[in-house]
Amino acid sequence: MNKLLPALTLAFVAQITLAQGQPNYDESEVPELELTDLLTFNGKKVSTPKDWNENRRPELYRFFEQHEYGQVPGVLDSISFNRVESDDKALNGTALRKQVVVSLFKNDKSLSFTILMYLPKNASAVPIFLGYNFYGNHTVTEDPNVIISKAWARNNKAFDISDNTLTENSRGVRTSRWSIQKMIDSGFGFATIYYGEIDPDKNDLTDGIHQLFYQQDQQHPKPNEWGSISAWAFGLSRALDYLETDKDIDASKVIAFGHSRLGKVSLWAAASDQRFAGAISNDSGCGGAALSKRKFGETVGRINTSFPHWFSDNFKKYNNKEEDLPVDQHGLLALIAPRPLYVASAEDDQWADPKGEFLSTYYATPVYDLFDKKGIPSDKMPEIHRPIHHTIGYHIRSGKHDVTDYDWSQYIAWAKAQIEK
Ligand code: GCU
Numbered sequence: 001m002n003k004l005l006p007a008l009t010l011a012f013v014a015q016i017t018l019a020q021g022q023p024n025y026d027e028s029e030v031p032e033l034e035l036t037d038l039l040t041f042n043g044k045k046v047s048t049p050k051d052w053n054e055n056r057r058p059e060l061y062r063f064f065e066q067h068e069y070g071q072v073p074g075v076l077d078s079i080s081f082n083r084v085e086s087d088d089k090a091l092n093g094t095a096l097r098k099q100v101v102v103s104l105f106k107n108d109k110s111l112s113f114t115i116l117m118y119l120p121k122n123a124s125a126v127p128i129f130l131g132y133n134f135y136g137n138h139t140v141t142e143d144p145n146v147i148i149s150k151a152w153a154r155n156n157k158a159f160d161i162s163d164n165t166l167t168e169n170s171r172g173v174r175t176s177r178w179s180i181q182k183m184i185d186s187g188f189g190f191a192t193i194y195y196g197e198i199d200p201d202k203n204d205l206t207d208g209i210h211q212l213f214y215q216q217d218q219q220h221p222k223p224n225e226w227g228s229i230s231a232w233a234f235g236l237s238r239a240l241d242y243l244e245t246d247k248d249i250d251a252s253k254v255i256a257f258g259h260s261r262l263g264k265v266s267l268w269a270a271a272s273d274q275r276f277a278g279a280i281s282n283d284s285g286c287g288g289a290a291l292s293k294r295k296f297g298e299t300v301g302r303i304n305t306s307f308p309h310w311f312s313d314n315f316k317k318y319n320n321k322e323e324d325l326p327v328d329q330h331g332l333l334a335l336i337a338p339r340p341l342y343v344a345s346a347e348d349d350q351w352a353d354p355k356g357e358f359l360s361t362y363y364a365t366p367v368y369d370l371f372d373k374k375g376i377p378s379d380k381m382p383e384i385h386r387p388i389h390h391t392i393g394y395h396i397r398s399g400k401h402d403v404t405d406y407d408w409s410q411y412i413a414w415a416k417a418q419i420e421k
Helices: 004-020 049-069 180-185 208-213 228-243 261-272 300-306 313-318 329-334 354-370 405-420
Strands: 078-089 095-106 109-120 126-133 189-194 249-259 278-282 341-346 392-397
Touching: 049 228, 049 261, 049 313, 049 329, 049 354, 078 228, 095 208, 095 228, 109 126, 109 180, 109 208, 109 228, 126 228, 126 261, 126 405, 180 189, 180 405, 189 228, 208 228, 228 249, 228 261, 249 261, 249 405, 261 278, 261 329, 278 405, 300 313, 329 354, 341 354, 341 405, 354 392, 392 405
Parallel strands: 126 189, 126 249, 249 278, 278 341, 341 392
Antiparallel strands: 078 095, 095 109, 109 189
C-alpha cells in the first residue's frame, strides 16, 4: 500500500500538468499583450487624481475584490491588544523587543496572533517594515526569547518541523531572509507575524480567521468572498490597528513587506488599506506583481489548481482564460498609487516571471504620473543589480526565489529616501 503512494502522487501531479499544459518559459510564445488602459473610465480619459480616486480606482478595486482575492464578509465585533513580553536590551543592546498578542472577536468566536517587533533603542515614532513569515516568529532570529507559535505549520525536514508543530529545533532557521540588524541600524523598526496564525496554509477554510465570520453551518466562503490571501491581508490590517496605538511607531510610515505568496499578500493589503504607507513585493509572481496575460511560468489555472484556497472561487473562471480578465495585475499595483511601491525579481525565478513583474510596474506608471510621482520610465528591463529607486522601485538580482541581504539593502535605502521626501 505504502509503495503505491508515490506512484499515486506522481499520477496526480501528471494529471495536473496535463490539464494545465507545461508552463511556458519561451518569450517568443508569449501572447501579444493587450492590456486595459488604467486611465479610462466610461470611455473618458481620467486626467485628475480626484477622478481617479472617486471613479476609476473604486471600479478597479471592485474587480480585484469581487473576482480575484475575495471580499472580507463583515467587520469584527472587537479587537484587543496585549503586550506579553518586552526587553530593551535585545539584539546586543541595540533594540527594544516587544511581543504583542492581538485577539479578534466575532460571533462569540475568537482568534489570536502574536506580533514580534524590534525597534531601534531609544528612538520614538519610527517607520517600520511589517511582514509575515512562513514558519513562525522564532525562525527569523536566533533570539531565544521569541515565543514559539502553537499554530499548525507545514512539515519541513530541513527545518526539523514534523507533526505540524513548531519547536525549538527550528529557531533561527530563516535568519538569512530578514536583515533585522540592518533595519535597526538604519532607523527602521521591524514587525513580523506567523501567517499560519491567521489562516493555516492548506486547502481548508474551516479553520483560521474564516470561520469567525461563517453563518451557522457554513463551511466555505461565498464565491465572491475571501480566500487565504485576502484573509492574510486582513490580518496585516489588524496588526496595523495595533501599530496605530503604539507611540514608539509612526503608524503613517508602515510599509507592508512580503515574499512570494506573502508578496501577493503585501500588495493586496496595501491596495485594500490605504493606511499602509507603501508596499514591497519580493518575487510575488502570479497573482502578485506579474502580468497574468503573459502566461509565462505559473498561470492562473495552475495557481488555482495547486492552491485552490488562495483566491476567491470567482477567480477560477479565469483558469486558462487569462485573456478574459478585464484588467491585469498592473491594475493591482496602480491601486497602491501614489504611495511608494517596490517590486523585486530574481533572475532564476522564472516561475514568477520576472519580466511580467517588471512590465506590471511600467504599465502602472501612468497612474503614478497622474499624481506627479515617478514610476518606471521605460519598458526595457534594467540589468541585473541595477536598481531603480523612484516612487516605484524595481530591481532584479541574480540567484533564485528567496529574500537576500541584497534585497533588504535596496528596500531600506529606497524606503529611507521615500519617507524623508
Ligand atoms: C509556489 C507558488 C507561487 C508562490 C510560491 C511561494 O511556487 O506556485 O505562486 O509564490 O509557492 O509562496 O513560495
